[in-house]
Amino acid sequence: MRPVELGHRKDHPLEMTFHSHPYYEIFFFHSGRCNYVIGPNVYSLSPGDLILMHGMTLHTPNPDTRVPYVRSMIHFQPEFLHEFMNRKYIAPLLRPFEELRNYRLQTGARKDEVERLLADMAALQDSPEERAYERFLLRFIDLLYVVGELCRSPMAADAVDGVRSEREHHVQRVIDFIESHYAEDFSMEDVERELHVSRHYLARVFKAWTGWTVFQFLYQRRINQAKTLFLVDGELSVSEVSERVGFKHLSHFSRVFKQWEGCAPEQYKRSLAASPRSWRS
Structure with missing residues (x-):
């Protein structure tokens, strides 16, 4: 996986599922109708909305399948910036993700600028030219500056929350x-x-x-918390994690975990122990 990857103007139908991942994400909504759940927040999206995601937070879209759901997603590893840029410039670029964590921005008058940057990135990502990916990364850095400027603007706040x-x-x-x-x-x-x-x-x-039903959402929230506990404290037993996230019976926890993750919690825990430490940090 490259340190920055773009999926541009995707419109294929989704198999809806709550998910999380260890990298940051920028989500841009081009068109359609969609409600988006991110952790404890639910948003009714409008074209031009941009969402910053801190990865490990449980999130899922719920698009209206009667109209095309067009979106772009950027996944990136924040560590790559330390190799790509001077240290003094990095903190302001990552601050929106680290302080706001999961946040919806309204791009407003800068919507066209964001769409142009995404289109440039898409063309460069697919280009066979020798230095195309380096130019792709420069466009991405420019987009991060735009995001930072939007976060400083009072107009970027979730004003629609009041209505x-x-x-x-x-x-x-x-x-x-x-x-x-x-x-x-x-x-x-x-x-x-x-x-x-x-x-x-x-x-x-x-x-x-x-x-989703209320209890589907509840179980996914518990399983996501269980995955987080396995990740940050490898000394916890499966039964301890089961109890901490709200399951009264270990067998129920194991059954629900396997239903959502495709493997037993013991197997998931072993896979983390075998993973490189750098991924888990």
Whole structure:
């Protein structure tokens, strides 16, 4: 894998799944209709929206399949900047990812500039010219400067959050509840009592907005936290991790983990132990 990779103007249908990864991501929404869930936040995207992602946070899109869902994604390893640039210039470029972590920007008047940079990067990434990838990286650095400038602008803040629809507001409140209580044993009746909204309505709106049931989202949040614990503390046993993320029975944890990750938690833990330490740091 190259240190920076671009998927430009992709419009193929997705098999929707919550996922995380150990690299940073820039997501740009060209066109379509899409709700995007990132950790404890849910966004209704508009063309020109740009999302910064800190990788390891659980995220998934829920696009409207009746219209083309056109997006560009850049995945990059932040470590490469230390090899590519003078140290004093690196911190400002990474600050938006490290301080904001997962953030939606509205590019506004700079939408065309961002799209031109992405198009230039796509052409250079596919070019057979000898120095094309170095020129690709220079365009990427330019894009990082644009992102940094957008983050400094008060107009870039999520101003639309103040005018969220009622349904989006309820979905956000359910996600906030899960984020606060995912390690506890709770039911939809508990959610209803906490939010003072019918559990049947919440379940229906959550599924329509995110594409997932409340408990599918809960289990993915627990499994993602389990993966994080395995990654940062290799001394924890599978049963300790199971208990910490909210499963009352180890067998249930193992079954759900394998369902989502395709392997047993013990196997996942062993694979991390065998991985190079540099990847895990």
